[in-house]
Amino acid sequence: MDWSIYTDALVEGVELLASGAADIWIIIETSFRVSGAATLVALGLGVPLGVLLGTRRFAGRRLALIAANTGMGLPPVAVGLVVAMGLSRRGPFGELGLLYTNNAMVIAQVLIALPLVVAFTAASVAAVPRQLRLQARSLGASRFRELVLVVGEARMGVAAAVAAGFGAIISEVGAVQMVGGNIAGDTRVMTTAIVQFTRMGRYGQALGLALMLLGMIAIVNAVLVIGQTSAERYEGRR
Amino acid sequence: MRSVSLGGVSRWALAIVFALATGALVGCSSDSGDANSVPDTPAVEVSQVICASTTSTQDSGLFDVLVPAFQEAYPEYALKVVAVGTGEALTMGENKDADVLLVHAKTSEEEFVASGFGIERKDVMYNDFVIVGPADDPADVGAATSASDALKAIMDNGGTFYSRGDDSGTNKKELALWAAAGVESPEGDWYQATGQGMGDTLKIASEKQSYTLTDRATFLNLRDALDIGITFEGSDDLFNQYGVIVVTDATNMEGAQAFSDWITGSDGQAVIETYGIEKFGEPLFVPNAQ
Numbered sequence: 001m002d003w004s005i006y007t008d009a010l011v012e013g014v015e016l017l018a019s020g021a022a023d024i025w026i027i028i029e030t031s032f033r034v035s036g037a038a039t040l041v042a043l044g045l046g047v048p049l050g051v052l053l054g055t056r057r058f059a060g061r062r063l064a065l066i067a068a069n070t071g072m073g074l075p076p077v078a079v080g081l082v083v084a085m086g087l088s089r090r091g092p093f094g095e096l097g098l099l100y101t102n103n104a105m106v107i108a109q110v111l112i113a114l115p116l117v118v119a120f121t122a123a124s125v126a127a128v129p130r131q132l133r134l135q136a137r138s139l140g141a142s143r144f145r146e147l148v149l150v151v152g153e154a155r156m157g158v159a160a161a162v163a164a165g166f167g168a169i170i171s172e173v174g175a176v177q178m179v180g181g182n183i184a185g186d187t188r189v190m191t192t193a194i195v196q197f198t199r200m201g202r203y204g205q206a207l208g209l210a211l212m213l214l215g216m217i218a219i220v221n222a223v224l225v226i227g228q229t230s231a232e233r234y235e236g237r238r
Numbered sequence: 239m240r241s242v243s244l245g246g247v248s249r250w251a252l253a254i255v256f257a258l259a260t261g262a263l264v265g266c267s268s269d270s271g272d273a274n275s276v277p278d279t280p281a282v283e284v285s286q287v288i289c290a291s292t293t294s295t296q297d298s299g300l301f302d303v304l305v306p307a308f309q310e311a312y313p314e315y316a317l318k319v320v321a322v323g324t325g326e327a328l329t330m331g332e333n334k335d336a337d338v339l340l341v342h343a344k345t346s347e348e349e350f351v352a353s354g355f356g357i358e359r360k361d362v363m364y365n366d367f368v369i370v371g372p373a374d375d376p377a378d379v380g381a382a383t384s385a386s387d388a389l390k391a392i393m394d395n396g397g398t399f400y401s402r403g404d405d406s407g408t409n410k411k412e413l414a415l416w417a418a419a420g421v422e423s424p425e426g427d428w429y430q431a432t433g434q435g436m437g438d439t440l441k442i443a444s445e446k447q448s449y450t451l452t453d454r455a456t457f458l459n460l461r462d463a464l465d466i467g468i469t470f471e472g473s474d475d476l477f478n479q480y481g482v483i484v485v486t487d488a489t490n491m492e493g494a495q496a497f498s499d500w501i502t503g504s505d506g507q508a509v510i511e512t513y514g515i516e517k518f519g520e521p522l523f524v525p526n527a528q
Contacts, residue, residue, distance in 0.1 A: 089334040089489070097489065099335055100288060100320055181320035184305070199437030200297045201463030 005203065013208025023185065024205070028212055031189040034102055035170040038109030042117045042165050045110075047158060050121025051147055054154075055133065065122060071115025076108075080175025083108045087179065100181040105189070108175040113165035120164060124157020125150050159224045167217050286316045287493035290336035292407055293435040295480075296321035298455035298522055300513055304501070307509045311500055315493040323435075325405035331355055331485045337494035339483045340501070343407040347481045356483035360502050363510050363523040364479045367411060369470040370440070370457055371397065371449035379449065379469040386419035388470040389451075393421065393428065398448040402439050403431025407478075412451045415475060440464055453478055455514070455522040480523070502527035 016024055053064055085091050087099040087107075098104045128150050136146050151158060173191035180187035182196060190213045197206035295301065301319050308317050320336065324343045330336040332355050340362065341347060351359045369379055369388050377397030382388035389412075392399050401424075402409040416424050430448075432439045436456040443450040444464040457468070482501055484494045500506045507525035514522035 090332075094334075100318065181318075183318045183320060184301070186318060196296070199293070199435055199441075200299075201437065201441075201460040203463065 006207075009203035009207040012204025013206075013211060016205060016208050017212065024209070026185055027188050027190055027193050027209065028216075030102070030187070031170060031191075031213070032216065034105045034176075034189060035109060035166060038106045038113055038169055039162060039166045041106065041110045042113035043158075043162065046114050046117030046161070046165075047121050047151060048147070050118045050161070051125050051150055053118065054122035054125035055128075055150060065119075068115050068119040068122065072119055074112060074115060075174075076112050076172045077174035077178070079111050080108050080178035083111065083175070084178045099179065100183060100187060102180070102187060104179040105176045105187060108179045109169040109172070112172060112175065113169050116165045116168060117161045120157055120161035121151075121154070124154035124160070127157070128153045156228055159228055163221050163224050166220050170216065171213065284314060284316050285490050285493055286318055287338060287490050287497055288336045289317055289319050289338050289340055289497065290327035290330040291319055291321050291340040292324050292327060292342065293321045293437070294406070294408060294453050294456050295340065295342075297435070297437050298453070298459060298514075299517075300455070300510070300523065303509055303513050304506070307505070308497060308500055311505060312493075312496050315490070315496060317493075317497060323404050324407035324410065328355075331483065334485060334487065334489060337485055337488035337490045338497050339485065340480060341407060341483075342478055342480045343410045344479050344481060346407075346410065347483060351483060355486055357486055359481045359483045360498060361527055362480045362482050362501055363507075363525045363527070364477055365453055365455050365523045366471070367408070367451055367476040367478055368454050368457060368468045369449060369451055370443065370464075370466045371469040372447045373467050375469045377449065382470055384418075384473045385451075385470065385475045386415045389415055390419040390421070392449050393424065396428070398428050398430065398446065399424070400439055400443040400446065400448050400450045401429065401431045402436065402450075403433050404435075406436075408436060408451060408453060411478065415451070418475065440466075458514070458518045458520075458522065479526075 050068075053061060053068065083104065084099065086093050087096065087104055088094055089097075089099070098107070132153065133146055133150060136149050141149065171191060173195055176182075176187075176189055177192050177195070180189065180192065182188050182192040188196075190209045194206045194209050194213075197203075197209070291301070296319065305317050305319065308315070320330070322330065324341045324346065327336065327339055327341050328346060328350050331339050331350065339347075339350075339356070347356075347359050350356050367385070369385060371377070371379060371392075377392045377395035379388045379391050379397070382391050389399070391397070401412055416422075432442050434442075436452055437460055439450055440452055440457065440460055441464070442448075444466045447466070449469065454471075457464075482498045484491070484498050488494045501510075507527055510523050510525040511521060514520060
């Protein structure tokens, strides 16, 4: 068996990354910036929504939970198509001139990550004992303070939401291709670059980027796990 | 004990919420700032020109030399290339999502201009198509006298053909060749459509040891990764003309016109003429602007 297709590409990919060639690092930086911004926006919107769904009882709550869970299976290409049509100059938001920009990619990725964040948060805050919230309120905590308390107690779940959301959007290719356009030095991210380099037969560049992508997801998960376990130790001591 | 943990947790959580809010804002606003990353020309207001072109043009690597050369000639414009299929590129023009098009499906381009979507279409350059397939040429394509004969030989002699099937310029060219061979809609087990770009289709044809129609540039670029070779080339019906079209009422009309004038002018034509010699020992495109 001939494994040289992997080893050659691996050597070439690692050399390329080590060489610090500007264009490859711009691609990596763009990926991180776009998906990082989208994760933060999705958290800012999704955590309060998830807490609402996980702790309040209201009409239509089940429907909303079903919607959030269904949204977790939302096909990214479908999101990309709908966003691309909306941002097209002929579309309803065409005047904003957002198609083929970083912001368009952030919008699509927020829509992909949001249901994940909402559903994960809702599930984890629902597991926080109700008595705790009632006690906090009886001690005079405000609604906001109560929200902060619940999210704090459910932080494992919220951290899982961060990892799931970020992992999903940074590895996604269909939507960013459609709304970003894979423009060199601008909207080219790791996934669209991997597709293009593979199409062009540049396996080394493609594999190098694929390794970086995997590494980035691993680092984010490592930070979250370390954060979680050190919090456990802290609580254990107390 | 509870009140202590309340305080700790809330400080922790507030810090996170604060980081989220500011981080999100910074993340978004920094995008627009970076968007026009053109080297130090603070005095010039840079506006972006969106050029819709085809994946085969992008995969040929031509834009890697065209974009910097145009940038140097016109620092006031940032040329951004979005590579799609010819069909989608024309739709992008109709929707005004692109300012200028560089595509290769002459009949469709002329229809596009005649319908009022484009101001004018100018010839830029040409390359040629080749029919590639297994080295031993089982369908005896090499003996054909024209490309349409060669395709017919694949059908008649038990070869398998992989079509792009994606409404691209190459796909349109292929269907025109079939029509010239008297086959209006090729179908059957021997005729497969990938629905993908040229590079992917070449890879599939190589893995399946089958035939396909490709532009020479993409094939030369990918040659080392493929296990198929040129089985038929050089006939008149394999000529592939590229045209540039400025989109009517484009968002950046001046920039689009500047690119059209530049690529059909002596500077742009000179860049095209030399591209590929260094890497492949032969130019990939022949400039032929009037």
